[in-house]
Amino acid sequence: MTQPKLYSAAAMHYVLYAFNAASVFLLAIFMSITQTKINTSMSARLFLDSVSAVPWSANKIILFAVCAFLLLLSLSIIYRRCILTQSKYRYIVLALEICSCLIVMRSINMAYDGVILLVVADLISGYRGKNQRIILTAAMFSLYLIASYNLVDLQLKMIPFDVYISYYNQSVQGILKAACNILTSFNMILFVIYTMLLVQNQHQEKERIQSLNKQLNDANEKLRNYAIEAEHMAETRERNRLAREIHDTLGHALTSIIAGLDACLATIDAAPDFTKKQLKVISDTARHGINDVRRSVRRLRPDNLEKLPLKNALSQMIGDFASASGMHISLNYDCCPQNLRADEEEVIYRVIQESITNANRHGHAAHIEIIFSQTDGLLKIHIKDDGTGCENPIEGFGLRHMQERLSLLHGTLKYKSCGGFIIQADIPLSRGDIYNDKNNDSR
Known part of the structure; x- marks a missing residue:
C-alpha cells in the first residue's frame, strides 16, 4: 500500500531537477541569443560602456551552463548514495555540491536562484538527527545569503541579468521579467510539493516500521509461548x-x-x-x-x-x-x-x-x-x-x-x-x- 507513495517523492525530485535544468538552459539560451544580437548590432559599443566586465561569448555561456548543471546533478546523485550507505565522505560531497550550485548560478549571472532548492532538497532527504539539522540550517542560510545579496558579484565581475533584458523594448521586458518570476514561483511550488510528499513518505515509513515492530513483538510472544509449550511437550x-x-x-x-x-x-x-x-x-x-x-x-x-x-x-x-x-x-x-x-x-x-x-x-x-x-x-x-x-x-x-x-x-x-x-x-x-x-x- 505504501510502496507507490514512497516512490512519489523520488519522482517529484526528478521533476524538480528537470524543471531547474530547463530553467537554467532557457536562461542561458536567452543570454546567448541576446549576446549574439548585441554583437551583431550597432549597439555593441554602447552595451559595453554600460557594464563593468566583458561578456562571455554566446557558445561559452551555453557550454558553461550545461557543464555546471551536469556536475551539480552528478554530485547530487553521489550525495544521495553516500546518505544511503552512511559514507564518511558525504560531507565532502555536500560541500562540492554547494560549490557546483554556485557555479551554475554564476553561469547565468545569478539570474536564477532556484537551483538552491535542489541542494536543500538533497539536505532534507538526507536529514538524520541533530548534526544534519545544524548542517541543513547553515547551508540554507549561506546559500540564500549569497543569492539574495549577490556577494559573489563583489568578487566576480558579472553582467547583471537586467542589462540583458534592457536590450529589448518595454513590452518585451515586461514579458521577460514576468517569465522569470513565473519560473521562480513555479519552482518554489514544486519544492513545496516535494517537501510535503517527503514528509508524508517519512510518516508512512515510520508507521510501517511501527507496524512491523508490533508484528515482530507479536511473533516473539508467540515464539516464547511455543517454546514453553514445546518444552512441556x-x-x-x-x-x-x-x-x-x-x-x-x-x-x-x-x-x-x-x-x-x-x-x-x-x-x-x-x-x-x-x-x-x-x-x-x-x-x-x-x-x-x-x-x-x-x-x-x-x-x-x-x-x-x-x-x-x-x-x-x-x-x-x-x-x-x-x-x-x-x-x-x-x-x-x-x-x-x-x-x-x-x-x-x-x-x-x-x-x-x-x-x-x-x-x-x-x-x-x-x-x-x-x-x-x-x-x-x-x-x-x-x-x-x-x-x-x-x-x-x-x-x-x-x-x-x-x-x-x-x-x-x-x-x-x-x-x-x-x-x-x-x-x-x-x-x-x-x-x-x-x-x-x-x-x-x-x-
Whole structure:
C-alpha cells in the first residue's frame, strides 16, 4: 500500500531537477541569443560602456551552463548514495555540491536562484538527527545569503541579468521579467510539493516500521509461548518414553524372572541340578534387564540390538525368555526385511517383547507363534498364543505403548481374542529390499 507513495517523492525530485535544468538552459539560451544580437548590432559599443566586465561569448555561456548543471546533478546523485550507505565522505560531497550550485548560478549571472532548492532538497532527504539539522540550517542560510545579496558579484565581475533584458523594448521586458518570476514561483511550488510528499513518505515509513515492530513483538510472544509449550511437550514425551522403556524392559525381565522362579519352586526338591541351571538362566535374564534399563535411560537401544542384527537379537531375546519361563515360542520368517532403520528395528523388537510378556503374564500361555510376512509394502507381524484370551480386551499400558511406538512409524496395531490372543502389527516398509527366508526358529 505504501510502496507507490514512497516512490512519489523520488519522482517529484526528478521533476524538480528537470524543471531547474530547463530553467537554467532557457536562461542561458536567452543570454546567448541576446549576446549574439548585441554583437551583431550597432549597439555593441554602447552595451559595453554600460557594464563593468566583458561578456562571455554566446557558445561559452551555453557550454558553461550545461557543464555546471551536469556536475551539480552528478554530485547530487553521489550525495544521495553516500546518505544511503552512511559514507564518511558525504560531507565532502555536500560541500562540492554547494560549490557546483554556485557555479551554475554564476553561469547565468545569478539570474536564477532556484537551483538552491535542489541542494536543500538533497539536505532534507538526507536529514538524520541533530548534526544534519545544524548542517541543513547553515547551508540554507549561506546559500540564500549569497543569492539574495549577490556577494559573489563583489568578487566576480558579472553582467547583471537586467542589462540583458534592457536590450529589448518595454513590452518585451515586461514579458521577460514576468517569465522569470513565473519560473521562480513555479519552482518554489514544486519544492513545496516535494517537501510535503517527503514528509508524508517519512510518516508512512515510520508507521510501517511501527507496524512491523508490533508484528515482530507479536511473533516473539508467540515464539516464547511455543517454546514453553514445546518444552512441556518434550517433557511429556520423555516421561512417556521412559514409562514405555521401563514397562517394556522391567516388565519383560520381571515376568520372565517370576515364571522362572515359579518353575524353580516346583523343581527345587525333585531336580536340584535342573533348578541350579534355571537359576543361572534367571540371573542372566536379570542382568539383561538391568542393562536394558540403563540403556533406556541413556536413550540407547536394547542390549541385544546393540550387539546383534535384528533377526539374531529377536532369537536371543525369545530364547532367553523361553528358557526362563518354560514357554514354547516359534519364530517363523516368510520374509525378513533388510536395511531397516534403527528406530524400525527397535519398534519391532519391543512389540514382540511386549507381546510374549503379556502372553505369559496375562494369558498364561504355553505356546506362542510369531510369523513375519510382507504384503503390499507392509511388514506384517502376526503373534498368536494359546492362553486364556480375553473376550473384551481393555487397552492397558502395554497395548497402548505398542500402538504409540507403531504410530511413530505410521504403523497400526490390531488385536483380538480367538482361542487365545492374537496381535497383528503392520509397519510400512521404507525400502523394498525384502529377503525371503523360509525359516522356523522354535524355542
